Amino acid sequence: MDLKNKKLTEDEFFGIRKEVLTHWPTGSEVDLQEAVEYLKKVPDEKNFAKKLRKAKEEGVTLAQPRAGVALISEHIKLLNYLEDEGGADLLPSTIDSYTRQNRYNECQIGIDESLKAGRSLLNGFPAVNHGVKGCREVYESIKNPIQARHGTPDARLLSEIITASGWTSNEGGGISYNIPYAKSVSMEKTIRDWQYCDRLTGWYEEQGIELNREPFGPLTGTLVPPSISNTVAILEALLAAEQGVKNVTVGYGQCGNMVQDIAAIRALEEQTEEYLKRFGYSDVFVTTVFHQWMGGFPADEAKAFGVISVGAATAAMAGATKVIVKTPHEAIGIPTMEANAQGIRDTIMTLNMLKGQRMPMSPELQTEINIIKAETRCMLESVYEVGKGDFARGTVEAFKLGIVDIPFAPSKYNAGKMMPARDNSGAVRYLMTGNIPFTKDIIDFNKAKLVERGQFEKRDVTFQMTVDDIFAVGKGNLIGRPEEKK
Numbered sequence: 001m002d003l004k005n006k007k008l009t010e011d012e013f014f015g016i017r018k019e020v021l022t023h024w025p026t027g028s029e030v031d032l033q034e035a036v037e038y039l040k041k042v043p044d045e046k047n048f049a050k051k052l053r054k055a056k057e058e059g060v061t062l063a064q065p066r067a068g069v070a071l072i073s074e075h076i077k078l079l080n081y082l083e084d085e086g087g088a089d090l091l092p093s094t095i096d097s098y099t100r101q102n103r104y105n106e107c108q109i110g111i112d113e114s115l116k117a118g119r120s121l122l123n124g125f126p127a128v129n130h131g132v133k134g135c136r137e138v139y140e141s142i143k144n145p146i147q148a149r150h151g152t153p154d155a156r157l158l159s160e161i162i163t164a165s166g167w168t169s170n171e172g173g174g175i176s177y178n179i180p181y182a183k184s185v186s187m188e189k190t191i192r193d194w195q196y197c198d199r200l201t202g203w204y205e206e207q208g209i210e211l212n213r214e215p216f217g218p219l220t221g222t223l224v225p226p227s228i229s230n231t232v233a234i235l236e237a238l239l240a241a242e243q244g245v246k247n248v249t250v251g252y253g254q255c256g257n258m259v260q261d262i263a264a265i266r267a268l269e270e271q272t273e274e275y276l277k278r279f280g281y282s283d284v285f286v287t288t289v290f291h292q293w294m295g296g297f298p299a300d301e302a303k304a305f306g307v308i309s310v311g312a313a314t315a316a317m318a319g320a321t322k323v324i325v326k327t328p329h330e331a332i333g334i335p336t337m338e339a340n341a342q343g344i345r346d347t348i349m350t351l352n353m354l355k356g357q358r359m360p361m362s363p364e365l366q367t368e369i370n371i372i373k374a375e376t377r378c379m380l381e382s383v384y385e386v387g388k389g390d391f392a393r394g395t396v397e398a399f400k401l402g403i404v405d406i407p408f409a410p411s412k413y414n415a416g417k418m419m420p421a422r423d424n425s426g427a428v429r430y431l432m433t434g435n436i437p438f439t440k441d442i443i444d445f446n447k448a449k450l451v452e453r454g455q456f457e458k459r460d461v462t463f464q465m466t467v468d469d470i471f472a473v474g475k476g477n478l479i480g481r482p483e484e485k486k
Contacts, residue, residue, distance in 0.1 A: 003188050003191060003192060003392050003393055003396065004390055004392055004393060005238070005239060005242050005387075005390045005391045005392035005393070006242065007199065007202070007242055007243055007244060008195060008196070008199045008243065013196070013199050013200075013203065016156075016196055017160075017196075020156045020157055020160065020196070021157065021160065023102065023104070023128075023156075023157045024104045024128050024129070024157060026128060026129065026130070026131030026132065026161060027157055027160065027161075029131045029132040029133060029161070029164075030132060030160045030161060030164045031164070032164075032203075034164075035132075035163065035164035035204075036204070036207045036209060038136075038164070038166060039163075039164075039166060039168070039204065039209045040208070040209065042166055042168060045143075045144075045145075046139075046142075046143070046144065046145050046146075046166070046168070047145055047168045047210065048090065048145035048146070048147055048167075048168040048169035048211070048212045049168060049169065049210040049211055049212040049247040049285075050210060051089070051090065051144075051145050052212060052247070052249060052287045052321055052322065053247070053285060053287070055089075055287075055321050055322065056285075056287050056321050059319070059356070060351075060355065061290075061315050061316050061319075061320055061321065061322060061323055061351050062089035062090055062321065062322040062323070063087070063088055063089050063090070063312075063322070063323055063325055063344055063347045063348050063351065064088060064089065064090035064091070064092060064147070064289075064322055064323070064324055064325065065082055065086065065088055065091075065092060065324075065325045065327075065340050065343065065344050066092050066094045066149060066324065066325075066340075067079065067082055067091075067092055067093070067094055067337070067340055068092070068093050068094030068095060068096065068123075068124035068125035068149075069120035069122070069124070069125060070096065070110055070111055070114040070120040070121060070122035070124075070125070070126060071111070071114055071115065071120060072130055072134050072137055072138060074119075074120060075093070075125050075138060076137070076138055076141040076142070077337075078337050078340075079091050079093075079138070079141070079142050079146075080141065080142065081337045081341060082337065082340060082341055082344060083142060083143055083144050085338075085341045086340065086341030086342075086343075086344035086345060087344055087345060087348050088144065088325075088344050089144060089322070090144055090145055090146075090147065090322060091142055091144045091145065091146045091147070092146070092147055092148075092149045093124075093125045093127060093135075093138065093146060093147070093148055093149065093162075093167070094123075094124045094125065094149050094150070095124045095125055095126070095127055095148060095149065095150035095151075095152065095158065096110065096122040096123050096124030096125065096126050097122075097123055097124065098110060098122065098126065099124070099126050099127065099128055099129070099150070099152065099158060100150055100151045100152040100153075100181070101152075102152075102154055102157075104126075104128055104129055107122070107126040107128070107129045108126075108129055110122040110126065111126060111129060111130075123334060124150075125138075127148060127158055127161055127162055127165075128157055128158050128161055131161060132161055132164050132165050135161060135162055135165030135166075135167065136165045136166060138165075139165055139166035139167060140166075145168055145169065146166075146167045146168070146169075147167065147168075147169035147170065147171060147212070147214070148162045148167055148169070148170050148171060149171045150171065150172060150177070151172070151177055151180075151181045151216075152172060152177055152181075153177055153178045153181065153182050153185045153189070153190045153193065154185075154189075154190070154193045155170070155172055155177065155193070155194070155197055156193055156196045156197060156200075159196075159197040159200055159201075160200065163200060163201070163204065163211065168210075168211050168212060169211065169212035169213070169214060169249075170197065170201070170211075170212075170213055170214070171213075171214045171215075171216055172194065172197070172214075172215070172216055173194050173215040173216065173232075173236035173239070173240070174187070174190040174191035174192075174193065174194035174195070174236065174239065174395075175187070175190070175191075175215075175232050175235060175236055175395060175399075175404075176215050176216035176217070176219060176232055176233075176236060177190065177194070177216060178190040178411060178413075179219070179399070179406050179409045179411040179413065179414050180216075180219045180220045180221075180406060180409050180410070180411075181410075182410065182411060183410045183411060183412060184411075184412060185411070185413075186413060187395060187396045187399050187413050188396055191239065191392050191395060191396065194236075194239070195239065195243055195392070197213075198213065198239065198240040198242075198243035198244070198245050199243040199244065201213055201240070201243070201244065201245050202243045202244020202245055202246075203244065205244050205245070205246050206244065210246065210247055211245075211247065212247045212248070212249060213240050213245045213247070213248050213249070214248070214249040214250075214251060214289060215232065215233045215236035215237060215240075215248070215249075215250060215251060216251065217229055217233055217250065217251025217252045217253055217289060217291055218251070218252070218253025218291045218294045219232060219253070219406050219409070220406055220407060220408045220409050221253055221291075221294030221295060222294070222295055222407065222408050222470060223255070223295075223407055223408075223420040223421070223422070223428050223466065223469060223470065224253060224255070224406065224407060224420070224428070225255075225375070225407075225420050225428045225429065225430060226252065226255065226260060226261075226263070226264035226267070226268075226372045226428070227371075227372050227375030227376040227379065228379075228404065228405070228406060228407075228418075229251075229252055229253065229264075230250075230252065230264065230267060230268045230271065230372065230376045231376050231379040231380055231383075231404055232404065232406070233250040233251060233252070233268060233272065234250070234268075234271055234272050234275050234376070234380060235380070235383065235391060235395055235404075237250055237272050237275075237276060237284070237286070238275060238276065238279060238281070238391050239391060239392060239395075241276055241279075241281035241284050242281075242391075245284065246283060246284055246285060247284070247285045247287075248272075248284055248285070248286055248287075249286075249287045249288065249289050249321065249322070250268050250269070250272050250286065250287075250288055250289070251288065251289040251290070251291060251324075252264050252265055252268055252288070252289075252290060252291065253291040253293075253294045254290065254291060254292055254293050254294070254310075254311050254314060255426075255427070255428045256293070256310075256422075256426050256428075256473070256478045257422075257425055257426040257427040257428070257478070258310075258313075258314050258317070258359075259359075259362075259364055259365055259368055259425075259427070260368050260372075260426075260427040260428070261290075261314045261318065262314060262317055262318040262359050262365065263365055263368030263369045263372055264368075264372055265288050265290055265315075265318040265319070265320050266318065266319070266369055267369045267372040267373050267376070268288060269286060269288050270373075271373055271376055271377075272286050273286050275380065287321035287322070288318075288319075288320045288321050288322075289320060289321065289322045289323070289324060290311070290314065290315035290318060290320035290322075290323045290324070291311075291323075291324045292307070292308055292311030292312065292315075292323060292324060292325060292326040292347075293307050293308075293310075293311055293326060293473065295470070295473055295474075296331070296470070296471060296473055296474035297326070297330035297331040297473065297474060298331060298473070298474055298475075298476060299331040299332065299474075301328040301329075303476060304326075304327075304328040304329075304330060304331065305328055305342075305346055307326070307473065308325070308326050308327075308328070308343055308346050308347060309346060309347075309350050311323065311326065311347075312325075312346070312347040312348075312350035312351055313350050313354060315351070316350065316351050316354035316355070316357065317354060317357060317358060317359040318358075318359070319358050323347060323351070325340075325343045325344050325347045326343055327339045327340050327342065327343040328342060328343060331474065368427070371442070371445060374439075374442055375438060375442055378436070378437055378438050378439065378442065379398070379403060379404055379436060379437070382398065382403045382437045383395060383397075383398040383403060383404065386398055386401065386403065399413050399414060399415070400413070401415075401435055402415030402417050402418070402434050402435030402436065403435060403436060403437055404436070405417055405418035405434050405435065405436055406418075407419065407420050415434055415435060416434075417432065417434025417435055418430065418432060418433060418434040418436055419431045419432040419434075419463060419466055420466060421450060421453075421461075421463075421465040421466045421469060422453070422465070422469045422478070422479050422480070423449035423450055423452060423453050424449070424452050424453035424456050424479075426478040426479050427449070429446045429449045429450055430443075430446040431446075431450060431461070431463070431465065431466060433446070447461075450465070453465070453479075457481060457482055459482060465480065467480070468480025468481070468482065
């Protein structure tokens, strides 16, 4: 089948589905008609799409952590703690690394070894292995909506199982769960596989079940310029909408300069709606998610809370629909449930204090919105052009040509020629644009911003700035200034 951005027919979808359900024995537990009846009984307060819709209408920002362990009973205990002690508005199930690579045999070994050890020996919840029965047990034990968060290039069976289990949101996409996560998976394959996931969501929509889909915003989480992540989010929203998705949450990972971060969220929401309407998807409800700092964290807990609070404040002032919460143990590894709950409480306190407040428009904020939109438009229009009007084909070609280029990605299908660095105010700019088709005025704007920093620091504008910036927050600063010689 030639890749194209066209809604899968029922024959195509159900033909692929027969094979997908054979990938692991729990696939046989999925009965679509029974699942429809089950999902119709999900109350509004436990439906992810409906809770996000309500939050956007009321102008509030919801808090959602990351969390996942190997065993059902322990996972339920963790989620109950995060909603009862942490106060989480939305719940996750972070899926383990073996499931992300479709290595279900190793998952089973991990589950068995975890049972023997009495503690989780997997770095997440193996939803496919636990099947519909296990995932429904999780859903029925909590009070809030639940979402699968993972990083899976081929999430077709995972999507079938979690959706049939009452989990009303699924994170990911053919770009955002491939280029930052995998080395050798082709763009054609992941776009096809995620067309299936989106078509599944669209099929449920046709049965009257409102579900949420969320492209993964932060990508590699390291100095990703806003226009890169916004471009990817909009592309994935367009691809999802073609398959029938009606409720989409586009995301962005905090870069650290508050004006730029707020501009990025506002530009993202506006341009997502603009492009969806332009291509005929006028009935898609768009919300936004702001991811707290995804880079290196300070090991000191008090300093880590400072990073979390700034992220929460930025999400509130931007008007994001939800914020993904970090923990004070980020520098150490997988957090305890107590530390996870602390991060949520810190975030909620900040959100409550800023409720109803928004950063007012200023010349500086407007400039940032304008440059992000201009950069994003350059990439999106080029994707459309090289795809000859087809965003699926265009995305594949765009990555081949480096029109869209994600920094520090492991994928061999990513050009890796673009390089970012911070300007003198901490905003992320393009140090090297690679093959991204920016106009001369955009290139000049980025260059001037970095020259300004170089003059301030009395050094040349080089890749060393990028290196310094990567480690800066872990050392207690946003910008990687050169250390003074003693």
